[in-house]
Amino acid sequence: MANYPFLKESVDYLRENGPSLDELLYDIAYERTRGLGKERVLEALEKGKIDEHSLISDADQLVELLSYIIARILVSCINDPYLTRRYALSEAKTAGNRLSSEDIDFIALVASELGLEVDMEDGVCKIHFIHFIKNNPQRRSKPWKFVDQDLRNGYVVLKDKVRLARVSQQALQFKIESELPTPVNDQILNSLDNYIKEIKTSVEEKKNTFKPQDLGKIRVTKLPPCMRTLIAKVQAGENLPHSGRFALTAFLHSIGMSSDEVMQLFASSPDFDESKTRYQIEHITGKISGTEYTPPECSTMKSYGICFGEDGLCKKEWMTHPLKYYRVKDKGAKKAGKKDHKE
Numbered sequence: 001m002a003n004y005p006f007l008k009e010s011v012d013y014l015r016e017n018g019p020s021l022d023e024l025l026y027d028i029a030y031e032r033t034r035g036l037g038k039e040r041v042l043e044a045l046e047k048g049k050i051d052e053h054s055l056i057s058d059a060d061q062l063v064e065l066l067s068y069i070i071a072r073i074l075v076s077c078i079n080d081p082y083l084t085r086r087y088a089l090s091e092a093k094t095a096g097n098r099l100s101s102e103d104i105d106f107i108a109l110v111a112s113e114l115g116l117e118v119d120m121e122d123g124v125c126k127i128h129f130i131h132f133i134k135n136n137p138q139r140r141s142k143p144w145k146f147v148d149q150d151l152r153n154g155y156v157v158l159k160d161k162v163r164l165a166r167v168s169q170q171a172l173q174f175k176i177e178s179e180l181p182t183p184v185n186d187q188i189l190n191s192l193d194n195y196i197k198e199i200k201t202s203v204e205e206k207k208n209t210f211k212p213q214d215l216g217k218i219r220v221t222k223l224p225p226c227m228r229t230l231i232a233k234v235q236a237g238e239n240l241p242h243s244g245r246f247a248l249t250a251f252l253h254s255i256g257m258s259s260d261e262v263m264q265l266f267a268s269s270p271d272f273d274e275s276k277t278r279y280q281i282e283h284i285t286g287k288i289s290g291t292e293y294t295p296p297e298c299s300t301m302k303s304y305g306i307c308f309g310e311d312g313l314c315k316k317e318w319m320t321h322p323l324k325y326y327r328v329k330d331k332g333a334k335k336a337g338k339k340d341h342k343e
């Protein structure tokens with residue numbers, strides 16, 4: 001239960017044997033638990049996984065289980081989409097790693113609890129094709145492509161237990177993301193105030209590391225704020241929404257970056273999938289689709305919510321497109337370069 005605190009059995013156990021919410025929030029006996037809950041969130045934020053602890057005694061196991069509850073409460077109190085996503089990803093990764101070393105019957109049990117329709121018959125593990133598609137972690141890479149699967153009566157045969165663990169991991173990530181934030185009241189916010197402040201500071205520090213760095217020959221200072229922000233997020237390991245990936249890839253291609261250079265940039269995303277990313281890049285750059293896409297214009301970027309931090313140049317009446325911004329800055333930089341050269 002301490003290793004898989006999201007299971008119904010764990011929740012039922014706590015309901016019968018665990019402390020009340022008041023005890024958990026205020027009692028000195030649970031101070032270590034509250035501290036571990038905070039650490040759990042900070043580990044997710046900083047490392048993208050939850051540390052393993054030695055769980056020898058019953059007390060250690062209970063503290064570990066309760067730290068999951070505290071961590072979820074803290075993430076809900078902070079209610080920051082970046083933190084929530086990072087936390088869900090980390091809990092799921094940690095559980096997925098543990099699951100892959102369990103026996104297949106246990107993994108199937110956990111998968112069922114996560115809502116996956118799993119069928120175990122004569123030692124063959126199968127999963128309903130809808131659940132396979134929904135929770136496929138790498139849908140365009142070779143071993144995971146749907147067309148490559150062994151499909152029997154609407155079920156996909158999973159060739160080994162590690163694959164079932166990986167699909168379960170994805171389902172768990174979606175589940176945690178969908179459950180958070182849970183409602184919190186003023187009493188909870190006040191009692192955990194110090195922890196909340198500490199985590200918020202770390203979240204802000206983490207976000208401040210989203211400073212874009214130059215991409216080879218391309219100077220970030222010439223890029224419009226929207227593209228600088230998207231690059232900074234990728235370089236900080238954040239997953240971009242599809243609209244952001246599309247706009248950034250089309251923009252970088254338009255200003256002369258090669259597909260390999262764009263690939264390198266996306267390699268720092270938490271869920272980087274080489275074949276999927278290459279497919280998307282080659283589609284946008286016209287290699288597969290035959291159409292070379294350009295980035296959306298400013299009004300569309302705004303409607304997608306990816307026009308970040310407009311500056312003075314963005315506010316000019318004639319500024320309608322991120323590429324226009326780049327050309328103006330690039331021209332300005334070249335003129336200044338020539339002038340410096342003459343002097």
Ligand code: SF4
Nearest residue numbers: 224226298301307314
């Ligand atoms: S106004 Fe246009 S160029 Fe400026 S940040 Fe927004 S989308 Fe980018």
